[in-house]
Amino acid sequence: MTGEHRIVVLGAGYAGLSAAKRAAKVRGARVTVIDSRAEFVERVRLHQAVAGQSVARWDLRERLAAKGIDFVRGRAVHIDTDTRRVELEDGQSLAYDSLVYALGSVWDASAVPGVADHAHSVATPEDVARVPALTGRIAVVGGGSTGIEVAAELAETRPDLAITMITSEEPGAWLSAKARAHAARTLSRLGVEVRSGVKVVEVDRGGVTLTDGDRLAADTVLWTTGFAVPDLAARCGLAVDDRGRILVDATLRSRSHPEISAAGDAAVVSGPGDRHLRMACATALPTGKHAATAIAATLHGKAAPPLSFRYYIQCISLGRRDGIIQFVAPDDTPTGTVLTGRPAAWFKEGIVRGAARTARP
Ligand SMILES: Cc1cc2nc3c(=O)[nH]c(=O)nc-3n(C[C@H](O)[C@H](O)[C@H](O)COP(=O)(O)OP(=O)(O)OC[C@H]3O[C@@H](n4cnc5c(N)ncnc54)[C@H](O)[C@@H]3O)c2cc1C
Structure with a gap:
């Protein structure tokens, strides 16, 4: 896919999917989503699941394909920030020009x-x-x-x-x-x-x-x-806080690696009153979308806008x-x-x- 800007989205939770949907509309970009799960499960309903209620789930590959987004199922174990590649547990490796890190929390x-x-x-x-x-x-x-x-x-x-x-x-x-x-x-x-x-x-x-x-x-x-966050960002040398969440600027780009943006639970995002946004679906959706909007702006030679959130x-x-x-x-x-x-x-x-x-x- 020579000439296309490769946007890889790591994590298909609320933040990652919101980023991927927005990124798919970016002219000149090819979007790939990576997740270790084959299905999206509404995480905000897991208290219902543990009580024995059935919670809907849907196939990630099928849904993403309908929007022209590639899906790779696999667990990310390393990000080589020099060669700009995400390495998966099964040995696959995917190159990116822009990476959205949205691995959520555990x-x-x-x-x-x-x-x-x-x-x-x-x-x-x-x-x-x-x-x-x-x-x-x-x-x-x-x-x-x-x-x-x-x-x-x-x-x-x-x-x-x-x-x-x-x-x-x-x-x-x-x-x-x-x-x-x-x-x-x-x-x-x-x-x-x-x-x-x-x-x-x-x-x-x-x-x-x-x-x-x-x-x-x-x-x-x-x-x-x-919740705690996966240690992948810290292990791969990205600037993180003491909980391992990625430090980002107002446009959600990593402070240490601007070609990587972060959203959702895995990022430390400043909100109104300089308070950090809480880990929530309510913050994951807008931060995911904004990460992709900022990438789109940069790609088209414009200044990336800061996140506006309340x-x-x-x-x-x-x-x-x-x-x-x-x-x-x-x-x-x-x-x-x-x-x-x-x-x-x-x-x-x-x-x-x-x-x-x-x-x-
Ligand atoms: C029981 C419960 C109830 C909740 N209720 C609410 C609520 O009412 N309102 C609210 O706002 N929030 C609620 N939350 C919090 C909310 O679910 C999270 O804040 C939100 O899911 C964060 O979204 P995210 O996209 O950042 O991460 P996630 O939704 O956690 O998605 C992360 C994705 O990354 C994938 N992933 C992780 N590591 C890897 C890896 N190494 N390689 C590949 N893929 C990987 C995971 O499989 C997952 O799909 C609730 C949470 C729980 C557990």
Whole structure:
């Protein structure tokens, strides 16, 4: 394909697909997406998957081909930034002129001793597939959005389970008072016991040990306390922060390697109020699209535009019939306006469907 600008997109999650769709419209470019999975699975529905609900998935190769985008299935193990090639586990190597790095995030299995061996995660479809058949006592560790969604979904779908949430702060501690109160009320209504103000210091085969010395017996421990990123960027010499996320400028180009752009969970992007954008589908979609827009501008001899982004809402589902829509200021600070109950559940369902439609080529 001599003469064509080769744009390789690493990762076919929300950020990567959004980048690839935009890149496919760039005159003079040939776009290839690489992912270790053959199918796109809506990651924001994995709490539903672990509760036994079926979550739609679709074939990446087929969808991307319909938009003239090539797909290579494989796991990237190295980026040679000198020769500009991505190397895959199976020995393939793909040359790029521009690379969009969108490898997302995984669970943090090194959080405390025993997590990797005895806890389970819902961070990826593969993690969910490894969760054993749930019975008896379930400990959900973490009171962030993922922990709340997992605990509520399981409690609603599987009332036979005894679910305890363990969280260092109250569930949804960063939300407005109204939203926090609704989260607490709903978890209680669904029968979730909340142990707040404690952390887990160790996980073992039979449960968890807490900072206050207590032991909590659990048949399954679901670990939801924040995500880590793949170490590929750091290993390949790109400038990264202390969590391994790629440092980018306002146009989303890597600060150390401008021919590489980064988007989604794998990038540190400055947002309103100089706060870093949170790891979210809500930030992955626009940053992915913007990375490709900036590449297109440069390719056509124009200045790459800076990302313009503001927040509007945060959405948390509380099972299929309840939820929280927290309205926020442009920098993500919660306001006093909150939608709850069934309308919030519908609203969130609409947002999740919209995100999948936006990502789908
Ligand atoms: C249960 C759950 C609920 C969530 N709910 C919400 C929500 O309500 N709202 C919200 O905004 N966010 C939510 N999130 C967070 C959201 O899913 C992520 O922030 C988002 O998926 C990030 O998108 P991404 O494209 O950066 O990464 P990902 O979606 O993680 O995609 C990364 C892709 O890279 C591929 N990949 C990784 N490593 C390699 C490799 N070495 N080689 C090849 N391919 C590779 C993966 O297979 C994957 O397809 C939720 C997350 C979870 C787990």
